Structures are given as C-alpha cells and as structure tokens.
Amino acid sequence: MTSGNVMPRTKTCNELLSLFSKLNRTERAWVLYADMFRLKIKSSVCTFNIMINVLCKEGKLNKAKEFLGFMEILGIKPTVVTYNTIIHGFCLRGRVGGA
Template sequence: MKLFPELYIFLFYFFGIVLWHFVKHLAPNLTPPLISSTLLGLHKTPDSALQFITHLDFNRLDTKTKCLAVAVAARSPSPKPALQLLKQTVTRAGGGAGVRDVFGGLGSAREQLGAKSSILFDMLIRVYCELRMGDQAFQCFDLMKEKGIVPKVQTCNDVLSLFLKLNWTEKAWVFYAEMFRMRVKSNVYTFNIMLNLLCKEGKLKKAKEFIGYMESLGGKACWCSIAC
C-alpha cells in the first residue's frame, strides 16, 4: 500500500490514526512543514511525539524543525529526551548549528507552543555546559539577557561550575556580575562555587570575607568542597 505524506497527515488530523509502521518508509518524503505540522499536532502527547521523532532521521532535519522537536519533547516528564535531541542539534554529528540559530529556533518553537517559561533556553545552556562549551553557554546567556529572559539560578550555577573547572576565573566573575544585574538570586550552591573560585585564586582573605557575607544572608559554606 502506497501512502503519500499528505494522506498520512490527513489520517492523523481527522481520524487520530498514527501509522507508525509507515512513518519510517515515508520519512525521506516528509517535508519540514509536514513534520512540523505533525509535531504541533502531537505536542499534547509528548510520548507520541517522541515516537514520531525516533522514526525520522533527526540529523537530516533543518535547525528550525529540530528545535520544534526539542520543544515538544521538553513537555515530557523527563528532560532526558529533549536534552539528547539538543545535543544532537549543537554537535557536529548533528550539523553543528550555531548558538544564534538554535536560540532563534527554540524561540520560534516557544512561540508556536505558547510557552512562556525559560526552560528551553535553560536546557540549551545546560547542554553546552555538559559538552564543556563554555563560550557558547555564555553567548546563550547573553541572548537571554537581550530578550529579557531570566535564566534559572540552577542554570547559572552550571555555567559557573564549568568556568571553575576550566579555570576561567575572570569569565566566572564577569558572569557572576551579570547574574547580579539580571537579579538572579544566588543560592548556597552559587556561593560555594564562588568561594571555591576565590580559594583557587589564592584570595584567602576575600574568601573569609565572602563566608561572612554568605552567613549574613543565611547561607552556609560547604567546607567539603572548598579547596583553600
């Protein structure tokens, strides 16, 4: 039986029929608009959307369609599928899309789905941090700042932690200052990262002053992680 892509979409929309065994066969003929339409139709059932995505050659999709797939996958209870798709999107194996392209694609998908949270951009920064792509993580943070989107403190901690591991001490302080300007409220993990940074720089006096500042805010230093 020969099933044209347009007929597949028709069956899906009007009868709710998901013919998974045809999807892989049809994949080479499914255009980005058809794939996007299907993803949007499945966005309320992320498990079905993920099943649809697995039948496609994800690396052959354009960046905008990949980002929509990520946004739909992000509605799943587990963040793992969306994070994995994002990794494929930003690495060379998946075409190595640039930060601005991916950020723009996620922004477009966010609008299409009527989402308002920062979760997609937080995920993108998290992926860059896991891949130890510090410059890209900072660039994504800057793009969020330009759009007036405030990242979660956990996301900022991921960036600071990466900078600490990479010995990018100056960038870490610049990033911390930007957090302050964006009014991202630091938590105990943020303070401990910065305390470790001071110790790594050999600024023990400032480290002690910083501990006092933390305690005045109700924070507590995690001595097991401090390398003073």
C-alpha cells in the same frame, strides 16, 4: 539569554559558573556572577560554594573567608562543601594553620 528576553535561573547560572571554574576561566566566572547580581538572580549555597572555590583557585583565601561571612549575613547557611572548599584551598597553599 537576556537579549532574547529570557531570564536565566539560578541553576543555569550555577552550571555555567561551575564550568568556568573547571576550565580555570575565573575572570569569566566573575563577570557572570556580577551579571547575576545586576539582574537580581538570587545566589544559592551552590553559587557561593562555586565562587568560594574560584577565590581559592585564585589564591584569595582571605576573600574566600569573607565570602563565607557574606553568605551568612544573607541568611544562606554554609554546608560541609563550603567548609571543605575553604579548608582545601588553604591546604593547597600550604596554609594548614589557616585551614
């Protein structure tokens, strides 16, 4: 899109991030997320939820919690989906106490 001078919207990027996550293409999701940052495409609560899910899939639970803090610093309020994603990630790894 960018090579054709078309700036993707946050919603478009979120759809792609979600697809990469569902296909377990987490590396590709991180590349796209970095591109969003580089192109100054704003992240939404949905973007953060997807990337927190990616971190949980990768087993990076502490990083997922850090991402939660980062989104709060940016003024993006976590939703029930955000918290449920982190809780689910901890439970899948047998870390019920962390959940």
